[in-house]
Amino acid sequence: MAVLVPAAALILWELCSRLAIVSPRYFPAPTTIGWVLADRLAAGDLGSELAVTLTRLAFAFALAAVPAIPLGLLMGIARPVRDLVEPYLAFIFPVPKITLLPFLLIILGVGEPAFVLTGSSSAFFQIVISTLGGVQTMDPRLLDVGRNYGARGLRLFWKVILPAALPAIFTGLRLGLGLALVTLVAVEFIAAKSGLGHLVFRHWQMLSTPEMYAAFALIGALGLVLTRGLRAVQARVLAWQDEIGM
């Protein structure tokens, strides 16, 4: 079934397009898209756009994760810090992060820093919230164990609190990476002049649909590979975990 249904859908699409039951102009046959995809990848121009998106993603993710994890941990163990930061978190978290783009554009000018930081912001808030949640929902008896068995202060943090929060931190990183990708591609679609998101936009405007679908497929594959990949890393690094939530 897992193979049959998608395969059947693709064959149906192929037939409809070939027999012009749907307009091949808007819905080119999957084989056509496949050829274009292979062709463009071989020519290297699709690969270079992919590289642009990946580079932005790497920066956005790093800029989010590096400050977000310590902040989330600090909020989890020090209530004044949590009280200090939480109002802003609650205010910004439900806001579509793409709305930060115009502000970053006027402050930083049109360019990479504004694009990257917009993608970064969506990952940042997710990672902070997941990390904080990891500390807050940890089994309080483990804290008792730490104290009763002589782990105090920094030792308690390194030996008990941090490992206990690690699964949640990992989940935050995974969700954050997905959000950063989504936001970045949207930013590319809206404002950038390069990257996979922009490619979809450009080919839409030029109505070169096979290229548009090829870029589309690449974005889907990228999202799939990144989220599945991080999940596999998590399963390996945190082998002591019972199971991994969604």
Add this chain to the structure above:
Amino acid sequence: MPTHDPKVLVDDVSVTFESRGRSVVALDRISLQARAGEFLCIVGPSGSGKSTLLRVLAGLHRQSAGAVRITAERPGTPLTAMVFQEHALLPWRTVRDNVAFGLENRGIGRAERDARAREMLALVGLARFAQHYPHQLSGGMKQRVGIARALANDPEVLLMDEPLAALDAQTRTIMQEELLRIWATLGKTVVYVTHSLEEALLLGDRVVLLTARPGRVSEVYPVDLGRPRGLAVRGSPAYGALLETIWARLREEVVRAMADDRGSGPETIGA
């Protein structure tokens, strides 16, 4: 035989909790002692503050009034080590590293703590599982690790908070015998909290009965059933008579606790 100087001294200890603007008295002027090498069992209805008393002894909770003293005979060893309800193992550590946790925190070298962990794991019959993670073990095995972790820390007093409550009946029976064997081997002072009177009579030298909220010492019963003790003791007339006596008293407290849960308990005092 146990000597008669108190190893654990609980003197007039009270604990009051603040919750939602109300003060709840959990322990009310508790006094008791345990001799060195004694196996002291504490029973009482739910909410009698048994676990709170243990947490005070473990230094995890500060009493509101009164004093606790544990006589340290060997400097450098910890006063207490607790065996927690439902094991509370650190899931990211292997069995061996869980057992060595307390030693590691005291700065003892790797070789020595591994040797000690191996020794304790052998004592509880888990030598082969040193490299497993807790989620790979059964409930009974996890609790053995919890016990080995406490023993490895070599405390002055071993504290046990309903360690067998989460286990199924057969496993629990086997673990009770194991506990008797280990205690006979090591001769530790044990303060053991349980809700099972049968368990207390099987294991304990004395049984302290606490009242329903607020927890007070209702009565202290010596268990003169001889040592070494095994499951067979449950068939003896002396065991039956003692069980009968304590249960009559405990039953009153349980009924009182249930009545309190229905109405607003007399233990709640407006803040």
Add this chain to the structure above:
Amino acid sequence: MKATARWLAEHWIAVVSPIALLALWEWASATGLLRAAFFPRPSTIAAHLRDLTLDGTLWSHTAITLARIGASFALAAGLGVAIGLAMGLWRGLRDGLDPVFAVVYPIPSVLFLPLVSFVVPAGETALVVTSAVTSFFLIALTTTQGVRQIDRLVVEAALHYGARGRRLFTAVLLPGALPSIFTGLRLGLGFSLIVVVAVEIVSASRGLGALLWLSWQVLKVEDMYATFVVIALLGALLSYGLAAVRTRLLPWVPDVGER
């Protein structure tokens, strides 16, 4: 009253810090420490917010955005719950659609705009359908999970006590899946806002997203901030408001976060 006072005593930082920040911003922006062209004074922003509200501009844009959110959310919720339930109940359908979902779900919904505009009339319809895509997947996935995580013992007990077919569905399966469905709906509504605003940025001339983007293009910075405040309020309303509704509608469900 007493509880409030206690909360304030413990969490005063949470109240003082935003006020302090706004005051600092006001001062820095007034003295020129912050460039007022980029960071207008909060009082100026407030004045613009008032003006734009009084002359009806914000109301009309907000109304349009809300209508779009409502339409796309209704579309996503209806289809998502229906297909999610079907996927939860029939294994074959689930196995067939899972790989499709896995590939399509991570694609940002804005990108579906071209695709959708090939199928349905461009303009309002395309905008609403595009905005529904991500929420649809989210709601369908959580609904499927909701059906699947129902305790088998409960289902067996229901069968044992004679619940069959439609009764089994309405009395056991649907209520059992309801907490997850509600989580999906809540997250889906949040996503509807996100996507509607994004699509408005791309392709609309009215609505809060469009207002924000157009204000940027003509560099009306104060209007940008005012619009942002409205979007943020809308976001807070949609996510926290719905959380409150949940505890009222599903009182037997313990208060759990979604992750």
